Amino acid sequence: xxxxxxxxxxxxxxxxxxxxxxxxxxxxxxxxxxxxxxxxxxxxxxxxxxxxxxxxxxxxxxxxxxxxxxxxxxxxxxxxxxxxxxxxxxxxxxxxxxxxxxxxxxxxxxxxxxxxxxxxxxxxxxxxxxxxxxxxxxxxxxxxxxxxxxxxxxxxxxxxxxxxxxxxxxxxxxxxxxxxxxxxxxxxxxxxxxxxxxxxxxxxxxxxxxxxxxxxxxxxxxxxxxxxxxxxxxxxxxxxxxxxxxxxxxxxxxxxxxxxxxxxxxxxxxxxxxxxxxxxxxxxxxxxxxxxxxxxxxxxxxxxxxxxxxxxxxxxxxxxxxxxxxxxxxxxxxxxxxxxxxxxxxxxxxxxxxxxxxxxxxxxxxxxxxxxxxxxxxxxxxxxxxxxxxxxxxxxxxxxxxxxxxxxxxxxxxxxxxxxxxxxxxxxxxxxxxxxxxxxxxxxxxxxxxxxxxxxxxxxxxxxxxxxxxxxxxxxxxxxxxxxxxxxxxxxxxxxxxxxxxxxxxxxxxxxxxxxxxxxxxxxxxxxxxxxxxxxxxxxxxxxxxxxxx
Numbered sequence: 001x002x003x004x005x006x007x008x009x010x011x012x013x014x015x016x017x018x019x020x021x022x023x024x025x026x027x028x029x030x031x032x033x034x035x036x037x038x039x040x041x042x043x044x045x046x047x048x049x050x051x052x053x054x055x056x057x058x059x060x061x062x063x064x065x066x067x068x069x070x071x072x073x074x075x076x077x078x079x080x081x082x083x084x085x086x087x088x089x090x091x092x093x094x095x096x097x098x099x100x101x102x103x104x105x106x107x108x109x110x111x112x113x114x115x116x117x118x119x120x121x122x123x124x125x126x127x128x129x130x131x132x133x134x135x136x137x138x139x140x141x142x143x144x145x146x147x148x149x150x151x152x153x154x155x156x157x158x159x160x161x162x163x164x165x166x167x168x169x170x171x172x173x174x175x176x177x178x179x180x181x182x183x184x185x186x187x188x189x190x191x192x193x194x195x196x197x198x199x200x201x202x203x204x205x206x207x208x209x210x211x212x213x214x215x216x217x218x219x220x221x222x223x224x225x226x227x228x229x230x231x232x233x234x235x236x237x238x239x240x241x242x243x244x245x246x247x248x249x250x251x252x253x254x255x256x257x258x259x260x261x262x263x264x265x266x267x268x269x270x271x272x273x274x275x276x277x278x279x280x281x282x283x284x285x286x287x288x289x290x291x292x293x294x295x296x297x298x299x300x301x302x303x304x305x306x307x308x309x310x311x312x313x314x315x316x317x318x319x320x321x322x323x324x325x326x327x328x329x330x331x332x333x334x335x336x337x338x339x340x341x342x343x344x345x346x347x348x349x350x351x352x353x354x355x356x357x358x359x360x361x362x363x364x365x366x367x368x369x370x371x372x373x374x375x376x377x378x379x380x381x382x383x384x385x386x387x388x389x390x391x392x393x394x395x396x397x398x399x400x401x402x403x404x405x406x407x408x409x410x411x412x413x414x415x416x417x418x419x420x421x422x423x424x425x426x427x428x429x430x431x432x433x434x435x436x437x438x439x440x441x442x443x444x445x446x447x448x449x450x451x452x453x454x455x456x457x458x459x460x461x462x463x464x465x466x467x468x469x470x471x472x473x474x475x476x477x478x479x480x481x482x483x484x485x486x487x488x489x490x491x492x493x494x495x496x497x498x499x500x501x502x503x504x505x506x507x508x509x510x511x512x513x514x515x516x517x518x519x520x521x522x523x524x525x526x527x528x529x530x531x532x533x534x535x536x537x538x539x540x541x542x543x544x545x546x547x548x549x550x
Contacts, residue, residue: 030442047197050172054204055226064078076177088142091135091146132149133176137172140170144162191210199330226317228317236308241296248296251263255284256288318341338358340358347437355431357427359463360427384426385404389433389446394443401439402448406429415464491517
């Protein structure tokens with residue numbers, strides 16, 4: 001018989017751990033899995049922080065990235081920006097306190113969200129080299145330099161060697177040494193990441209100094225700042241019962257009616273009247289803190305029964321259709337492309353989002369990766385699905401992403417594409433939101449939310465219909481070219497036979513026939529003034545054959 005163990009014995013090792021301790025043992029959740037990915041993750045975190053800081057301050061970003069090889073697997077990394085600088089009293093919170101920041105609690109679109117990125121880099125430096133990072137920063141009041149380390153057990157910053165420095169150019173520079181890294185020129189490497197970042201952020205200039213000493217400058221394409229998204233309230237359509245209860249119990253309004261108007265966008269006295277008409281048994285005059293779960297459930301159901309205005313578009317900052325066209329041309333050099341931007345929608349929590357989609361065909365579209373893993377197996381290519389979230393490129397975890405799920409779920413045959421993975425076609429998707437639901441804290445894949453997947457599908461199908469018309473035109477043009485070549489093959493024999501029958505000069509007949517045929521097939525030669533018979537173009541292939549035979 002097994003010996004009985006007392007509960008006190010079982011729970012004597014029960015301990016509370018900090019979030020930093022958790023991520024020290026699970027650094028792969030932050031994106032630090034694989035040497036190449038870890039390198040790209042560090043650059044990603046520092047660049048997104050710099051872009052957000054510059055944009056909030058209204059400054060055109062200029063970012064310098066320097067990577068130097070110390071020894072195999074170990075590199076020094078420096079990222080410097082021209083942003084607003086960081087107050088010295090907050091530098092520890094920014095770079096060495098996990099889940100601290102200006103972003104998580106606000107309904108405003110930014111690249112970073114959880115307050116983990118820069119602190120995660122400090123943690124990774126500590127566990128791979130044992131060294132702190134160095135910060136140099138200058139703002140309108142001070143210029144300083146210091147070392148920043150992370151006390152893992154307490155999730156507290158350790159600031160050492162704090163000193164004032166001669167006033168430097170406004171901005172922030174972070175320097176650190178990191179182990180377990182590898183610099184590669186690949187579809188998942190730093191250079192490709194920066195290239196795509198500049199394409200989706202044309203107002204930024206980013207300079208890369210790689211470990212070989214090569215300087216690569218990605219210049220800004222526009223000298224205008226993007227529209228600054230404004231902080232907003234959640235939209236009623238995406239709120240669930242628990243959200244509503246949480247909001248209500250934190251509210252300081254006197255009545256439920258006032259709480260709904262003040263806490264959510266698109267709610268007015270007129271909407272309150274509509275809600276009351278559908279659910280007259282709900283008590284709207286009580287304090288919000290007294291709202292019961294059953295009444296909250298009824299309100300959520302009513303929200304879905306009445307019509308609402310879409311969320312304010314001012315809350316979101318997209319790449320823009322023109323810039324997506326430029327991005328696809330630069331990356332893929334396609335023969336054809338189409339781009340659409342959908343109207344804003346909401347998903348759970350009343351969070352607005354917008355989907356932008358582009359399809360390219362031909363050129364380097366659908367290009368497969370030549371990368372191989374350590375065992376010599378070809379790495380699954382993501383080249384035909386270019387994923388972005390809040391204008392940040394997503395290079396990893398494609399198979400776990402809502403974007404990939406939506407794109408692969410399209411019935412491509414409807415749009416003239418037989419096998420999506422094998423044809424020269426690529427899809428670019430950008431999801432913009434005040435809160436992107438990433439599937440992990442590494443922020444490399446969007447969670448498979450049904451509302452987001454459906455909206456991505458609709459955006460891709462909008463582009464697909466345009467692609468289908470193009471491919472139909474290409475197919476028709478190829479058919480016309482085949483017919484033209486077939487007819488021209490027999491023109492000499494035909495003119496010779498007609499010459500014998502009519503006793504007319506054979507060369508004159510041949511020239512006349514060539515003129516007649518080239519006029520009919522003028523579209524093949526780019527002559528827009530003499531377009532082919534539109535009646536032929538709009539008919540089925542069988543009808544076109546009959547028309548041409550006549």
